[in-house]
Every structure is written in structure tokens, then in C-alpha cells.
Amino acid sequence: MKLLVVGVLAAASAAQVVGALLPHVPLLLAATAGSLAAEGVLYRWQRGMVSLFAKSHADVTVRHVLRDLLLVVGLLRLGEQHRETVYAPLVAGLLAFYGLHWAIQAVSVLVRRTRTLPVVTRNIDVPALRLSPAPPALLRRPGHRLAVFGLPATAGLLATAATDAPVYGAAGLALSLAVALAGLGALVLRLLPGRRPAGEQEVLEWFDAWLAEYRPTVGLYFSGGASSAYQANMWLEPLARLDGRPLIVLRERLMVQRIAATDIPVVCLPKVSTLMRLEHSTLRVLLHPSNSGKTSQVLRIPTIKHAFVNHGESDKLSSCNPYVKAYDEVWVAGPAARERYALAEVGVQDQDVVEIGRPQLGAVRPYAGPPAPGAYTTVLYAPTWEGWDGNPGNTSVIEAGENLVRALLADPGVRLLYKPHPLTGSVDPRARAADLRIRELVRAANRERSGPRPDASAAAELGRRTAELDRLTTAAFRSAADQAERMLRQPAPEPGRAGAVARATAAWEEAYWASRPAWEHQVVTDVRPPLYACFNQADLLISDVSSVVSDFLASGKPYAVANTSGLAEDVFRTSFPTVAAATVLTPDATGVPALLDAVRHPERDELAGARAALALRLLGPAEPPSQERFAAAVRALCAKAGEHRARRAERLMPPSPLPGPRQHPPASPPATATAGDPAGRPRVR
Structure with a gap:
């Protein structure tokens, strides 16, 4: 099927060239119609081929321009035999349409930049950022936009070539120009000062204010690809059960929606400069379930203590990665992991290893x-x-x-x-x-x-449980939603949602196995x-x-x-x-x-x-439970971070100012240099 589509497009393009140069109207019409039909098949049933064409620099924009160019060549060749001056305005109208297309693309890029915020959030109310739904997807995708907006013009030119009646081409071009102007206007309106989201500096100021109001204490830091999201997701429930104010810190924008259902606030800070703003927050501890290249960036924050919690322990060498000695502490499940690090001799000190068990395993019967x-x-x-x-x-x-x-x-x-x-x-x-x-x-x-097999009621029950769980855990987004719109649609969850999700998950699992x-x-x-x-x-x-x-x-x-x-x-x-x-x-x-x-x-x-x-x-031991040991380790490391901050603040305090001059200073002997002052300056007592 894929080869057939490619063959039809190639053959149609070649036939268009022949039909335009001869000129041969029936061949030009048939080839153009065949090309349009192949495009429809491509986007309806062979979406994988779209990216292949794009990699070959033959995307939909190139193909559409080529198709219209050959139609213009055919019309001009027909004009040599008939009325060239009549067809010239149609060519000018087509050029005007393409000019509008590129103008829309330029404005679309500007709109996208205004909607690309330095901080991406989830589970946080963001009314101050003045977010709005995203523009229609058609206005943001140049290839699709050109194919749809340009279809009336292409059809009109085809009709003109078939009937030698310029009115059809003029009508098609007029319609294409009208929809292009409407699209351009809709995008330009979004650039008006009152319609665009908050600017970068305003967003950063809002983020600082939110941190000051929420006052996070412990966070989960994660950087990675979409397929590695499970490494962070396994720590969501233990983190949510802590007494403090937890936070999830991500670095890749795509990961915001990959994190599983949780009530914990999520912030994505792609830039290092934005990440460094955490230094002045109340965040004391960051937990790291994996190592990544961007981990070294957050380790530079001196006011935060870092603990490596891993995403699972095994006897593989990867469980004793030398990189982990960069963390303040390494949290492991039991004595075996402590011994593993000692035997590996990778620079992890025994006093920095803390046994917390595996708090996730409470779900295992x-x-x-x-x-x-x-x-x-x-x-x-x-x-x-x-x-x-x-x-x-x-x-x-x-x-x-x-x-x-x-x-x-x-x-x-x-x-x-x-x-x-x-x-x-x-x-x-x-x-x-x-x-x-x-x-x-x-x-x-x-x-x-x-x-x-289970009766139909089991499948129906699974369907009901799936719908309920999806309602609680999956935000309903339009296919055209961008990150700014998702931020708007994912505010702070209502109280009690976490318990409802836990109950819905248990009911779903029971229904799932009963349906099999x-x-x-x-x-x-x-x-x-x-x-x-x-x-x-x-x-x-x-x-x-x-x-x-x-x-x-x-x-x-x-x-x-x-x-x-x-x-x-x-x-x-x-x-x-x-x-x-x-x-x-x-x-x-x-x-x-x-x-x-x-x-x-x-x-x-x-x-x-x-x-x-x-x-x-x-x-490790069953008592105290792993969640309690995990919470105790968090509290202890938070306390260390607090002590470190206090010592650091004390060191950075300016010295006490000297007393001001008195109105009647008492007589005193002249100051003399001391042996301990090589510059010979007087010592102030």
C-alpha cells in the first residue's frame, strides 16, 4: 500500500509535467486529480509516510507548491494559444495567496513563542498567567493549512484549465484568499497586548511568588525520555503520603503529561537559569530516582540536599553507578545494597547510605x-x-x-x-x-x-470502571491543545481526589482480572x-x-x-x-x-x-513499615538542609557595624600596629 501511494504521487507529478508542457488539458486534469486523491489517502491511511516524505524534503508544502506551479505553467501555455492576459491576474492572485500563507506562518511562529512559557505546570492554579485555549491546529501546521486553504484555488484553476473560463479560477482564488485573511486575522488578534499570555519575566515573578506561598519542603527531580517515565511514577505515591509539601520538578516539557495521576504540584523548568530559582525557595530535599545529564545542573544548588533513591535495585553494575557519590545521601532498601556499594568501591561512603526499604511494596499482597x-x-x-x-x-x-x-x-x-x-x-x-x-x-x-468466558456484565463493569478511572486521572484535552492550554485545564485538584483515585484503581484492577x-x-x-x-x-x-x-x-x-x-x-x-x-x-x-x-x-x-x-x-525489616522509614529519612535530611542553611546564612551575614562617633569621645592612647598585622594597620578593639 505504501509503495502504491508513492508510485501514484510520482506518476501523477510526472503526468502533470507532461500535461503542462504540451499542453494537454485532459492529462493535466487527470494527473492533478490523481495527485489530490493520493494526498487524501496518504493523510487518512498512511500517516507514517508523511514523516518519510518530510525527511526527504518533499513534504506537503513542496508537493502543493509543485502542483500549483504546474497548473500555472499549463495555464500560461494555454494562454499562448488563447488569452494570456486573461490568465495573468489568476497567477497574481495565486502569488498573493502564497504571500498570505507565509505571513500566517510567520505570525503563527510569533504566537507560539508567546505561548511557550519558561515554566510549565500541572496541578497548580494559574489565573495570573492569562492563559487561553490554543489557536486551531490548522493555523499552526503549515502543510495542512496550505493543503486546506489552497484547495479552492487549486480546484478553481483546474476548472479554468478545463473550461477556459477564468471566472472559476477567480472564484477559487477569492475563497482561498478570504480564508487565509481570516486565519491571519485570528492569529494577529492573539498578539494584542490584552490577548497574549504573561511574558517571561512576569511568569518568573509569578513562579517565585507561588514558591513563596506553597513553601515546598521535599521534591522529586526527574529528567528523561518518555519511555523512562515509570522511573518517576513509582515514587509518586510514597511522596504523596509524606507530611510535608511535596513538589515534582521536571526538565523536559513532554514529561509533564507522562507523569501518572497525582495531586502533587508539578513544575517543569527547562532552562538552567529558571531551575536555579529553587535556590531561594523553601525546598530542602530533592529525591532522584535516576541519573541523567541534567542532574549535574540541579546538584549545583547549595541550599538543597540531594538523595538518590533509584528506580529499583538489582545486582547489576548499574545499581552501583559511581555517579551516585555526587549526592548527599544514597537511599537503599536493605543491608544488601549497602554491602553492594561497599564492595563496588565507587566512592560512596557507608555513612551516606540510608536504608529505607521499598515504600512502594505496600501494594504487594x-x-x-x-x-x-x-x-x-x-x-x-x-x-x-x-x-x-x-x-x-x-x-x-x-x-x-x-x-x-x-x-x-x-x-x-x-x-x-x-x-x-x-x-x-x-x-x-x-x-x-x-x-x-x-x-x-x-x-x-x-x-x-x-x-x-465471563459474561457480558464483566466487560460492561470493566468499561464503567475504566471510564471512572479515566475521568479521575486523565485530563480531557482537545487534539489541538498546546502546553499553555493544558496548564489552564489542569488546575489544583479538588480535595479528596487522591483517595478517590486509589479506590477507583483498586476497583478497576478487580474488574480487569474478572473480565479475563x-x-x-x-x-x-x-x-x-x-x-x-x-x-x-x-x-x-x-x-x-x-x-x-x-x-x-x-x-x-x-x-x-x-x-x-x-x-x-x-x-x-x-x-x-x-x-x-x-x-x-x-x-x-x-x-x-x-x-x-x-x-x-x-x-x-x-x-x-x-x-x-x-x-x-x-x-530490610517489616517493622517499622517502609513508608515510615522513608518519611523519617526525609525529615532527617530536611533537618540537615536546615542546619546547613543556617550555618551558610551565618557565614554570609555582614559584620556588625562599628559604633558611630560620640559627641565627647573619651581620651584614649593612640592605636599601634601589632605583630600579627603585617600591613601595620591599627587593630580595632
Whole structure:
């Protein structure tokens, strides 16, 4: 289909050239009509080709200009035979239309600049910024605008070429000029002083005032791409449960809408100069779930203490990144991570490591026994991604994934939940190809299975719960909304929304699993259901050396780790402590049947005690709860920041002024230089 569209456009353009130069009116008409039809197909069904044409410098603007140019050439060639002076005004009108088009584009750029604010917010009331809905998308997209506004002119010129009647071309051009003038006027009105949003300096002053009024105490700092949003999202709930006034600080504008539903105020500060304004705020602590190139910029703020909380812990080298010694403290789950940093010798001092557990794991339900007789054994296969270093042991997807899935699907009593890492295939195309093959294996297995399905009421209930959750968590934006309009549509949430979201989420998860047949395998790639909801459904986890394993230990359920590192099993267990309580599976998946048997018969499970001991080592004690330890760590670091600010303020205080001259000064001996003053200046006593 794609090649057909490209072929039609190329053939139509070539035919237009021939029809214009001969001139041959029927060929010119047919070629132009075919070109317009291909454009419609391109934008309706082949949107991916639009960007390909743009990269080839043959975007819709170029194609439209070429189409009209050939029509003009054809008209002028016809004019040599008939009435050239009659067609000349049509050409002038077309040039005027293109002049208006470029004027609209220039004004559109100016409007966009006035609406690109130095601070992007969410969950904050912004009436002082005088924001308004965005201009229509058609006025902001030059290619689309030219195609729509220029269509009457093109049609009129076609009719003139067919009938030799200039009135049709004049009418089409008049209509195109009229809509172009209307669009230009609508944009110019937005540049009037009373219609444009607040200027940069005014926005910055508003931001400073908001910081002074809100008085944030602890924040979450995040910089990254859209696919890494999960790293920040996992800390939203623990942050929201703190007693202080939390804040989320982002650096990339696109991330503002990638952050999951939360009542915490969100500010995006793209420029370093704007970020530095936090130095004079009440913000005392920033938590960092990941490292990025822009992290070094915020670390320059001396009035804020920084803690690295990570987005999960594993035995990989990435969990002991030397960069973390730049933070004031490194917060880890349990003693194992403390030992990991000590053994890694990357410059992290032991006194800077704070054990807080994993406050996110409160949503993970504990082990409630093996699957009931006759019930399906639910296995969660959640491999990690391939990583940046090319280590074959990072992910099992490439070497073992298909074998593991085939072995699981071969057991008629297994229901498989396959949840790949969001970044799978982003580095190694082999991982992406293996992931696609695994998904097809799951679909094929479902086609061969049958069984009772939930009635229509379950699907209807899921639909109701989805609508309710979307209403609470998803802002309704027009497709044409820009960032300024989204700021306007996302004010401070109403009190109690966080609790309503929690209840709606729990109800949605219950409805989701109830709507799925108990025998049906699932490929879980959407944001919902989240990983921890899959934990609660699973009787067994199969994963790689990753933070997924550490988190799953909170459930107390059996788990297995695929060994694709090439190491012997004993070396593999020694090298990666998280594997200590796991069943180790080889790439050929020969150990899967025995593993399933141990899950179904707990008396054959020899690793239950080891899992409990490992959970204590990796995640820390159950009491006090992790959320309390997390909150205590925040309070302690806030106190350190406060003490540091006090000492800094004391150092920066100007010296006490000297007493002024007295009206009748008492007699005193002349001051003399001291040996400690090499300049010979008198010492003031």
C-alpha cells in the first residue's frame, strides 16, 4: 500500500509535467486529480509516510507548491494559444495567496513563542498567567493549512484549465484568499497586548511568588525520555503520603503529561537559569530516582540536599553507578545494597547510605498458599531489557525467552502473564524480534485453548470502571491543545481526589482480572495493569537479574531467574545475591516442569526459608513499615538542609557595624600596629 501511494504521487507529478508542457488539458486534469486523491489517502491511511516524505524534503508544502506551479505553467501555455492576459491576474492572485500563507506562518511562529512559557505546570492554579485555549491546529501546521486553504484555488484553476473560463479560477482564488485573511486575522488578534499570555519575566515573578506561598519542603527531580517515565511514577505515591509539601520538578516539557495521576504540584523548568530559582525557595530535599545529564545542573544548588533513591535495585553494575557519590545521601532498601556499594568501591561512603526499604511494596499482597486444586497456575514472565553494555546476561528474552514460554505453554495447567520491560528492543534489535515472536506464541496458544468466558456484565463493569478511572486521572484535552492550554485545564485538584483515585484503581484492577478468562494467557504491555497488580495474580515469577526480583520477594512467593550469562550455576548464585533464593533456569528451560511442581506442592519447595531470609536482607525489616522509614529519612535530611542553611546564612551575614562617633569621645592612647598585622594597620578593639 505504501509503495502504491508513492508510485501514484510520482506518476501523477510526472503526468502533470507532461500535461503542462504540451499542453494537454485532459492529462493535466487527470494527473492533478490523481495527485489530490493520493494526498487524501496518504493523510487518512498512511500517516507514517508523511514523516518519510518530510525527511526527504518533499513534504506537503513542496508537493502543493509543485502542483500549483504546474497548473500555472499549463495555464500560461494555454494562454499562448488563447488569452494570456486573461490568465495573468489568476497567477497574481495565486502569488498573493502564497504571500498570505507565509505571513500566517510567520505570525503563527510569533504566537507560539508567546505561548511557550519558561515554566510549565500541572496541578497548580494559574489565573495570573492569562492563559487561553490554543489557536486551531490548522493555523499552526503549515502543510495542512496550505493543503486546506489552497484547495479552492487549486480546484478553481483546474476548472479554468478545463473550461477556459477564468471566472472559476477567480472564484477559487477569492475563497482561498478570504480564508487565509481570516486565519491571519485570528492569529494577529492573539498578539494584542490584552490577548497574549504573561511574558517571561512576569511568569518568573509569578513562579517565585507561588514558591513563596506553597513553601515546598521535599521534591522529586526527574529528567528523561518518555519511555523512562515509570522511573518517576513509582515514587509518586510514597511522596504523596509524606507530611510535608511535596513538589515534582521536571526538565523536559513532554514529561509533564507522562507523569501518572497525582495531586502533587508539578513544575517543569527547562532552562538552567529558571531551575536555579529553587535556590531561594523553601525546598530542602530533592529525591532522584535516576541519573541523567541534567542532574549535574540541579546538584549545583547549595541550599538543597540531594538523595538518590533509584528506580529499583538489582545486582547489576548499574545499581552501583559511581555517579551516585555526587549526592548527599544514597537511599537503599536493605543491608544488601549497602554491602553492594561497599564492595563496588565507587566512592560512596557507608555513612551516606540510608536504608529505607521499598515504600512502594505496600501494594504487594503476601503469599496465600499454592493454587487451589484444579485451578490454573499463573506464571508471570517479566524479563528485563538488554541494557547499554551488551552483556548477554542482562535479559533472557534473546537466548531463553522463547524456550521458557514454550515450556510454560506446554503445561495445560499454566496461565501465562507475559510482561516485557518497556525498553525491550530499544538497543538490540534481536531483543525486539524475540519479543514479537514470544507475543505470537502467546496468541497462538490462546487460539488453541478454549473454556468458559465471563459474561457480558464483566466487560460492561470493566468499561464503567475504566471510564471512572479515566475521568479521575486523565485530563480531557482537545487534539489541538498546546502546553499553555493544558496548564489552564489542569488546575489544583479538588480535595479528596487522591483517595478517590486509589479506590477507583483498586476497583478497576478487580474488574480487569474478572473480565479475563481464567485460562487465557495475557500479554501485558499497557500502563494498566501495573507490575504489582500482576505480582498479586501470579503464583510464580520468572525473571532476570533485575529489581523485579527484589520487589517480588515482598510477596514471599517462589521465583526463578534465567541464567543467560554463561556462568556456572554456583558462580551465578555467588555473583548475584538476588539469585540466592531462586530456582535457576538454563536457556533451554529444562527445569520448568520441576519448578511448576514445586509451586503446586509447597512441601517440595526447598527455598521458602531462603526467600524469607533474602527478603530481610534485600528489603530490610517489616517493622517499622517502609513508608515510615522513608518519611523519617526525609525529615532527617530536611533537618540537615536546615542546619546547613543556617550555618551558610551565618557565614554570609555582614559584620556588625562599628559604633558611630560620640559627641565627647573619651581620651584614649593612640592605636599601634601589632605583630600579627603585617600591613601595620591599627587593630580595632
